[in-house]
Amino acid sequence: MVFNSYTFIAFFIIILFLHYLPLSWKTKKVNLLLASYIFYAAWNPPFILLLWMSTVIDFYVGRALYTQENKHKKKLLLIVSLIGNLGMLCFFKYGTFLLENFVALSHAIGFDYNPAKPNIILPAGISFYTFTTLCYTIDMYKKESKPVQSLLDFSLFVTFFPHLVAGPIVRPPQLVPQFESPRVASRKQLMDGLLLLTLGLFMKVVLADSMLSTTADAVFTSHDILPALDAWIGVFAFSGQIFLDFAGYSTCAIGVALCLGFVLPQNFNYPYAAIGFSDFWRRWHITLSSWLRDYLYIPLGGSRNGKAKMYFALMMTMLLGGLWHGANWTFVVWGGLHGLYLWVEKYYKDARGIKNNHKPSANTVLNFGYALLTFMLINITWVFFRSDTFGRAWGLLQSMFGMTDGKPLLTTIAILKVALIIPLIVLFHWFMRNTKVLDVAYKLPWIGLSLIWSFLLLMLIWAQESGSSFIYFQF
Known part of the structure; x- marks a missing residue:
């Protein structure tokens, strides 16, 4: 059973009725x-x-x-x-x-x-x-x-x-x-939970499935050589899809639990506004990141036994974290790339005397530039995460960096959709990086919140039921 189905809606109504x-x-x-x-x-x-x-x-x-x-x-x-x-x-x-x-x-x-x-x-x-x-x-x-x-x-x-x-x-x-x-949920908890459930379904059904998945699938399943624009648009589409799909599920899960009076831990905190890769893993799949830190990285030595062991523990954690996501060497490479990024970042911070708990500088423009660089490098890792084979991953990377000339695959509308949605996601993450969506909702006048909520519901009705499972179900 998936959250984005009419079956779940009926199931959830029955559960709420019995619970109260x-x-x-x-x-x-x-x-x-x-x-x-x-x-x-x-x-x-x-x-x-x-x-x-x-x-x-x-x-x-x-x-x-x-x-x-x-x-x-x-x-x-x-x-x-x-x-x-x-x-x-x-x-x-x-x-x-x-x-x-x-x-x-x-x-x-x-x-x-x-x-x-x-x-x-x-x-x-x-x-x-x-x-x-x-x-x-x-x-x-x-x-x-x-x-x-x-x-x-x-x-x-x-x-x-x-x-x-x-x-x-x-x-x-x-x-x-x-x-x-x-x-049992208070009236406020119930309304918050229903709002989060609506938002999570909107992220999954409207944005991830209806707007981005087709473009991502077309590029990653293509066996043809692609122009650089098509390749990058396909990777950006998957970057948005996997965030909206997985964060959408977590938002639904937290919302459903809240409707019953239970609180689940936060799992995402605007990761595409991360300033660096340590910051990314504090914002992406937070509960897995903390699990790997506490039950793998620290037992392997963490940062307590010298730099060499620290670098080893860091890479092993990311390699095994990659393998956790799927039984394919491409996932291991995805984890290894993140490990390499963290190595470089750690070396740079050590050379500059910057501590891990160091707050970003007050230079907003510089920080935003670092966030964009982090986002672009993360998109390269998504190539291996989504590709079934190294051959396809390498072919797509060649296309992305203009090493080959290819025949256009995507329509102008598909390109424009991704070119509009992805920058909006990055900007939204940037401006929301130090707050929470419910905090913003509390500050809105009731008429404004009602209009936004109504818009989300209308878009869900327009998109209709999405039969596709959430991406992380396969993990």
């Missing part, structure tokens, strides 16, 4: 848990069993990790959790990828090994709920938080339908306490 009935809090939580399983089962019902197994195992293993005093047994329990979680993730997401690379390596060294191609179906959102349960067991091992006492609360924490399939990636202290006592 005068029922006991435990009954309401059971309703939310069942609703979450139904929401997930809409893709492939058998995978509910996989989700349930992951939940139950980590609940009991986490409790045992917290109470176990024997260091050897404690490490063994953690290994069991890691094998269970990462084993399932590796099998379903990387099984085919690993086999293909093993076959390629066998052929390279002279062995004629040709096994049958496995037919593995990727469960929706497995990367997200695996990281959600994994952080719980690691926290229990470190005793950084107390174990969840109720299996119902833990199950709801893992499967709560707004964040289940594509985040935000939540941690137990962020959500579990909200399940411990009755919660």
Whole structure:
């Protein structure tokens, strides 16, 4: 089930109705848990069993990790959790990828090994709920938080339908306490949630799907040599599409949760206004960035053990972060490019004596120039993120930088749409980079907010239902 469907609208109305009935809090939580399983089962019902197994195992293993005093047994329990979680993730997401690379390596060294191609179906959102349960067991091992006492609360924490399939990636202290006592949305929370849901759907359905996706798909699926203008327009279109699609999902998720009285963490903070790449990763997919920092970068040494180890930890984090996004070497290169950018930025800051927490200068024009440079370099990384093969990525890069002459592919209208939308997104991010959309909404007169909200709804009606899934569902 996707947020951008009539089915979800009917589903959500029923959930709201049940949540606001005068029922006991435990009954309401059971309703939310069942609703979450139904929401997930809409893709492939058998995978509910996989989700349930992951939940139950980590609940009991986490409790045992917290109470176990024997260091050897404690490490063994953690290994069991890691094998269970990462084993399932590796099998379903990387099984085919690993086999293909093993076959390629066998052929390279002279062995004629040709096994049958496995037919593995990727469960929706497995990367997200695996990281959600994994952080719980690691926290229990470190005793950084107390174990969840109720299996119902833990199950709801893992499967709560707004964040289940594509985040935000939540941690137990962020959500579990909200399940411990009755919660319903205040009138303000309900209105805020509905506004965020409308905005998120507008971002996804109207802008990402109706305005940008066709242009991005045309360029990235083309096997022809393209003019530089068409190539750049296609990359810009995907740059806008992936932000609007993913941030649109996160905005919907936060809005839906808020309508029920729950608060989910922010996942995007105007990333295309980032001044540098460290700033970008503080603004893009924030919950994944913080997860990788706390559970991968810091355990690898972080910045505590000298510059060499810091650079190694930084690159490994970005390479594995790239691989998390998909079972393809192009994703690893995407992560590696971001790692390289961060290396260069870190080296420059160290040479200039600039600390990581240093605030940008007061020179607005200079900062905006840095933000544009950051945006342009990020667009180069999107080439590898979106391309299926290195051949297509290299061909597109050649077209972008005028190394080849090609036949025009895009229509004038398609070019103009992207040329209008992308600069508006960048400017909007720049002027909103230090504020929040709800803060701006509060400052508007009610008639102004009503007109804007009505416009968003009319555009959604014009665009009609979008049947396409959110891009990050495949991760």
